[in-house]
Structures are given as structure tokens and as C-alpha cells.
Amino acid sequence: MSHRRAADSQPSEALKTTKVTGPLGIIAGRGSLPVMIANAARADNVPVHIVGIQGEADSEIERFPHTWIKWGEVGKVFSALDKSGCKDLVIIGGVTRPHIKNVRIDFGAVKALPFLLSLRKGGDDRILSRIVRFFEQNGYRVHGAGDVLPELLVPEGTLTRLSPSADDKADMALAFKVVRALGQFDIGQAAVIASGYVLALEAAEGTDAMLERCAEIKRRGRSHGTGPGVLVKAPKPGQEERVDMPTIGPETMLKAAEAGLSGVAVAAQRVLIADYNRTLEIANERKLFIYGAPQEETDA
Amino acid sequence: MSHRRAADSQPSEALKTTKVTGPLGIIAGRGSLPVMIANAARADNVPVHIVGIQGEADSEIERFPHTWIKWGEVGKVFSALDKSGCKDLVIIGGVTRPHIKNVRIDFGAVKALPFLLSLRKGGDDRILSRIVRFFEQNGYRVHGAGDVLPELLVPEGTLTRLSPSADDKADMALAFKVVRALGQFDIGQAAVIASGYVLALEAAEGTDAMLERCAEIKRRGRSHGTGPGVLVKAPKPGQEERVDMPTIGPETMLKAAEAGLSGVAVAAQRVLIADYNRTLEIANERKLFIYGAPQEETDA
Numbered sequence: 001m002s003h004r005r006a007a008d009s010q011p012s013e014a015l016k017t018t019k020v021t022g023p024l025g026i027i028a029g030r031g032s033l034p035v036m037i038a039n040a041a042r043a044d045n046v047p048v049h050i051v052g053i054q055g056e057a058d059s060e061i062e063r064f065p066h067t068w069i070k071w072g073e074v075g076k077v078f079s080a081l082d083k084s085g086c087k088d089l090v091i092i093g094g095v096t097r098p099h100i101k102n103v104r105i106d107f108g109a110v111k112a113l114p115f116l117l118s119l120r121k122g123g124d125d126r127i128l129s130r131i132v133r134f135f136e137q138n139g140y141r142v143h144g145a146g147d148v149l150p151e152l153l154v155p156e157g158t159l160t161r162l163s164p165s166a167d168d169k170a171d172m173a174l175a176f177k178v179v180r181a182l183g184q185f186d187i188g189q190a191a192v193i194a195s196g197y198v199l200a201l202e203a204a205e206g207t208d209a210m211l212e213r214c215a216e217i218k219r220r221g222r223s224h225g226t227g228p229g230v231l232v233k234a235p236k237p238g239q240e241e242r243v244d245m246p247t248i249g250p251e252t253m254l255k256a257a258e259a260g261l262s263g264v265a266v267a268a269q270r271v272l273i274a275d276y277n278r279t280l281e282i283a284n285e286r287k288l289f290i291y292g293a294p295q296e297e298t299d300a
Numbered sequence: 301m302s303h304r305r306a307a308d309s310q311p312s313e314a315l316k317t318t319k320v321t322g323p324l325g326i327i328a329g330r331g332s333l334p335v336m337i338a339n340a341a342r343a344d345n346v347p348v349h350i351v352g353i354q355g356e357a358d359s360e361i362e363r364f365p366h367t368w369i370k371w372g373e374v375g376k377v378f379s380a381l382d383k384s385g386c387k388d389l390v391i392i393g394g395v396t397r398p399h400i401k402n403v404r405i406d407f408g409a410v411k412a413l414p415f416l417l418s419l420r421k422g423g424d425d426r427i428l429s430r431i432v433r434f435f436e437q438n439g440y441r442v443h444g445a446g447d448v449l450p451e452l453l454v455p456e457g458t459l460t461r462l463s464p465s466a467d468d469k470a471d472m473a474l475a476f477k478v479v480r481a482l483g484q485f486d487i488g489q490a491a492v493i494a495s496g497y498v499l500a501l502e503a504a505e506g507t508d509a510m511l512e513r514c515a516e517i518k519r520r521g522r523s524h525g526t527g528p529g530v531l532v533k534a535p536k537p538g539q540e541e542r543v544d545m546p547t548i549g550p551e552t553m554l555k556a557a558e559a560g561l562s563g564v565a566v567a568a569q570r571v572l573i574a575d576y577n578r579t580l581e582i583a584n585e586r587k588l589f590i591y592g593a594p595q596e597e598t599d600a
Contacts, residue, residue, distance in 0.1 A: 174485070181481050185474070187498040198487040201501040204517050213513070217504050 019147055023047040025086030025140075027077070028057040029093030031249070033145060033152065033274050037090055038064045040149050049084035051077055057093065075108020078138065089135060091243040092145045094206075128244045144242035145272060152276075154248070154292040156268040159280055162289040164263055167195065168230050172265045172291070174198075175232035176298045183236030189246040192261065194229030207233065207248075211255035218260055231256050234267040234298055241270065248290070249274035250282050257286035268292030319447055323347040325386030325440075327377070328357040329393030331549070333445060333452065333574050337390055338364045340449050349384035351377055357393065375408020378438065389435060391543040392445045394506075428544045444542035445572055452576075454548070456568040459590040460583045464563055467495065468530050468589070472565045474498075475532035476598045483536030489546040492561065494529030507533065507548075511555035518560055531556050534567035534598055541570065548590070549574035550582050557586035568592030 024041050028034035028050050034057060041048045042064070050057070050066040057068075067080035081089070115134050132142045146153040158164070164172060171193040178191045178198060190202040192214050199217055202210045211231065233246040248264060248271060256264055264283070269292070273279055283290050324341050328334035328350050334357060341348045342364070350357070350366040357368075367380035381389070415434050432442045446453040458464070464472060471493040478491045478498065490502040492514050499517055502510045511531065533546040548564060548571060556564055564583070569592070573579055583590050 178482075178485050178487070181485070182478075182501075185478050185481065185498060187478070187501065191503075198485060198503045200503045200505065201482075201487065203491075203498045203500045205500065205513055209513075213505055213509070 019143055020046060020088045022088055023049065023084055023086045024148070025081045025084065025089045026050045026061075027089060027091040028052045028061055029091075030056050030058070031093045031247070031274055032058065032060075033092045033247070033272065034058070035060045035063070036152070036274070037092060037145060037149055047084070049080060049086050051080050072109045073106045074112045075106040078108055081140070087140055089140045089142050090145055090148055091131070091135075091142060094247075132243055142242050144245065146245065146269070147242070152272045152274075153269045154266050154271045154273050154290070156292045156294050159290040159292065160263070160283045160288065162263065162284075162287055164230070164265065164289050164291050167227050168262050168265075168289070171196065171227075171230040172232055172293065173297065173300060175230060175265070176234060176267075176293065176300070179232060179234045180237060180299070186236060189236060190231060190233045192229050192231050192259070194226035197226045199226075199229055207231075207246075208251055208255050211252070211259045211261075214259035214261070215255075228260050228262040231259075231261055231264045232266070233264070233271055235270050245270065245272045247272040247274055248279065250278045253279055253282040253286060253288055253290075256288055257282075261288065263289030263291060265289075265291040265293050267298040268294055270298075319443055320346060320388045322388055323349065323384055323386045324448070325381045325384065325389045326350045326361075327389060327391040328352045328361055330356050330358070331393045331547070331574055332358065332360075333392045333547070333572065334358070335360045335363070336452070336574070337392060337445060337449055347384070349380060349386050351380050373406045373408070374412045375406040378408055381440070387440055389440045389442050390445055390448055391431070391435075391442060394547075432543055442542050444545065446545065446569070447542070452572045452574075453569050454566050454571045454573050454590070454592040456592045456594050459580055459592065460563070460588065462563065462584075462587055462589040464530070464565065464589050464591050467527050468562050468565075471496065471527075471530045472532055472591070472593065473597065473600060475530060475565070476534060476567075476593065476600070479532060479534045480537060480599070486536060489536060490531060490533045492529055492531050492559070494526035494561075497526045499526075499529055507531075507546075508551055508555050511552070511559045511561075514559035514561070515555075528560050528562040531559075531561055531564045532566070533564070533571055535570050545570065545572045547572040547574055548579065550578045553579055553582040553586060553588055553590075556588055557582075561588065563589030563591060565589075565591040565593050567598040568594055570598075 024046050026034050026037055026048055034050060038048045038050055048064055050061040050064050052061045052066055052068050054068050054070050065084060067076065069076050115130065135142050174196060175191045175193045179189060182201065187203055190207050190210060192199040192210065199214050200210045233248060235241055235246055248266060252264060280290065324346050326334050326337055326348055334350060338348045338350055348364055350361040350364050352361045352366055352368050354368050354370050365384060367376065369376050415430065435442050474496060475491045475493045479489060482501065487503055490507050490510060492499040492510065499514050500510045533548060535541055535546055546566065548566060552564060580590065
């Protein structure tokens, strides 16, 4: 193991307060990352306020000062952040494009209507960039999760007991090329390649659904003659990394194992790992490798 | 409608015998195309012999002189073609990469072992190119289905009552770019784009499975705010078009309709249409367009 943190130790949850100068606002989507960041802030005596998106954020956020909002309640977001004095923001956790019937337009949203309408078109990255710009124009500082809590970033090298084989490395190299080529179209951040054969590419369905498809393709025998295969995740070139970093976690490992993959490779320092210890534990149990590829390998 | 054949007329099934100088061997995978070509040959007094791959080819091939083979029975293919005097070949219809346990190695296969082993790695196109080369090295002439029966090729222009809208045209243009970018990695031939948002990319799962995924993505509301979307199919650059032309047919239209798409655009003259009349009938019933894009639009 060549990374900076042993798999069985707790990550040191020190918040990089050099960047965060006051109370931290966390706009929370799905998953455990919002609460991990809130815990780190609390450990560092930085006050937090979590704005949870209904239907997305975990109820765990209620352990912290919080406000629940519906999609479209722009005014409520601003007032919650203002009341708690948050000028520093982290926007974190997956969200699903809301159905129009679940969008509630409050007064703040009416004022922000040109912005909201601009979100209706384009790929994820353009939308997220517009959201970041919108908050910045309203006087907030938007930080990446990895900026405030670097322990969330996948470090360089092999994290698991198993390392990628030479065949895995060849598949990884091809997959990083494919993901980079797709990035110019603001698409996906993931591909599965086995023995040079591209089993699956991620677009709107998400990584878990793509891995389920790989398992199905293998069951149907459509990948005959190929090796086990590798999942690769990397940010798109020019991706708004502050709010849309690709993420791996325990579920990724379970699905990768079900798809019979040999491991998961990601762009080191540019992909988040949710629940580091549990993710590594599952990877080791299921005999998967996790590899943080240095830039010379992802951009080759 | 700007194409050369009215939707409600039967296609003229004249075989382009200028290219085929003797009996025609048809190596048949899935679908109706092998029998359509055999019918055309028969109508043109060209003798045929169909070599059907077990588990793939339709039992309809038994209406013609035929031989069933298992994967790997290379010797049996050659002897069937030799006995029927076929030096001209069409290899047509989808196949699934066989599971190793379904591969039967006969004496011809043993002699062809280096060739067979070369098939274990790489994307579809490299494999199909090797198969074509293998037959050519053994003295056969391999023709594309569109070479012997040009009526199978999607003509230029709108084939249906409905035409693509300006939004559809913008999505089509982006999708042709995406498919071309993927082509360099020997991947897929299809993408679904809605309002500039890439819903799905095809890799090993096939077009029908990709369209089912789009329907699911829409049900889950992950495509909110986008228009209906367009399916685009085009050959990969450098694709072995003689044996691996992208194909659309009735099933494509049914699945496209279930995914709520507005239509299907393909590279004109470079994509096959299986069962032209039925495909158009379904497209018109379901209010889909079918559009054959000229080269200046696919390569823009």
C-alpha cells in the first residue's frame, strides 16, 4: 500500500479552514458525504448549516443545524444561508434532475427565473457550472469537497491488497482515453473495458446502473473471451470539479464485484471516495483492486 | 417524402448480380435479413446456400438450401460452401459473442486456430475485420448486404410522415459527433440525445437494450427538462461495413417509441433497414420520424 493513510485507521477529519473563513453552508444531495463534511467542520469548531434537498439528502443531516428545501426554493436557500451567516459553501451529493411537478417556485426563484430557465438545456456539467456561477454572483464562495476535506480524495497508487495486472493496466489506459474523448461532449465519467472491449459507457444512467448492465451483459454471454474488466472513473476535462466530482464508495465496490470486474481505477486526487474504510473493506473482501492513477496515466 | 421508394410499395428485390458471379453463400446470424437476401437471390435466379449459426439464425432459413453450424465449426462452413459452389459470400445478421462452452472445434477450426485465437481480444470491428480477411485469404469474395441488395440501405431524407424538428436536428448533429468520437475506440454505433443532454451511449449491450434504458431513465425522471430526444446510428469510421453495418428495424421503432423519442436518424446509405415496410408502418403509427442523414450532416 502506497498511500498516505492506512486502510484500518480513521481518516483525520481536519477541515482545511485556510479556505473556509466563516460558518460553512453545505447544500446536500444524496449520500454520506454531506454529513462527513459537517462532522469534519464540527471537529474543527467551524459552525455549519446544512441545506438538504428533499427527496435527495439523507435524514442524518438533521443531526446538524439544517433547513429542508424543495427544488426551486431559491429564496429559502438564500435566507437559510444568510440567517446562519454562511458565505462559504460546499455543494455535495448526487441529485436527480427533478420532475417539473416537484419544482416549487418561491419568490427567490421568481427573481432567479432567467437562471433557472438556463438550466433546462445541456449536459450536467454546463448546468452545474451555471449553479456555481449563480451562487458566486450572489456573493458566496463555493468550495470543492476535496478542497475543504482532502481526505475525501482518492490518493495515488494501489489502495487495496490486490494490484492491477498488466492486462488491467492496458484496459485502464484505454478507458481513460475513452472517458477523455467523451468529456468533450459533457458526458459521463465512467467506462468499463475488458480485454480492450468496451463493455459499457456511462451517460445519464449513473455508475451503479452501468455496472448492473455489465453484470447482465456477462450473464447473457456477450462479453465472452474477454478478461474480467476494469471500471474507470475520471472527471471530464473542464468539469466543474467543485460540485461534480466523480465519486466511488461501498456501493461501487459491491456492483463492481457483481459485474465480475477485477478492480476500479480512478484519476487520483480528482475523484472522491465516500466512506473510505468501508469501501476498502469491501474491495479487499471481494478481491477487487482500487487504484488512483497519477495524471501521467490519465492524460496519456 | 424525398426518397426513391414510396413507403407503401414493396421494395424491388433485384439482386445486384454484377457483383455476384456465381452461387451466393449467406452466413446467417439473427434477424430477417439473411432470408430477405436469399429471397432476392432466388427472385434473380441466383442459387443460394445459407449457413445458419445455431442459436442465432432464424429457422426460416430452412426454406432454402442450408447447413446449420455451431460456433467453431470452421471446417463445416468451408465444406458446405464448397459443395454448393459458393465463392461469393454475404455475412449478415447479429451474433452474440459465444460462450466458450458453446464453441465446438472441428478439424477446420484446428487448422484455423491462430485465426480463432486472434478473435479473443479487441472490439467488435477488429474481430469482424479479421473474419472477413480470413474468408478472403481462403479464396472467398465477401460482399456487404447493401452491395448485393441496395434496397436494404436507408436512403437520404425523411422516410416518414413526420420530419425532424429544428431541436431534433441540433440533437442529431451532436449525436453524430459523439458517435464519430466513439468510433475511434471501436465502440458502439448509437447514442440517444435529448436537448443537448446525452441520455445513453451504446457499447456492448446493443441498441434495443440502450433504448430500454432510456425509457427507464425517463420513468425515473432523470431526463427532466429535456425534449423527447433522438436516436442516432452510424457506422464507426473504418468500420468493416461489409459484415457489420448498423441496422434499424421494426423493433428499433417500438423501443424508440417506448422511450418517448421523437425519431431515429441514421447515416444514409450506410445503415441497413430490416423489413422496410413494417419499420415505416410502425414509425408512422407511433409518430416517429426516420431520417437518412447525408454525409455532410454525419461528418460535419
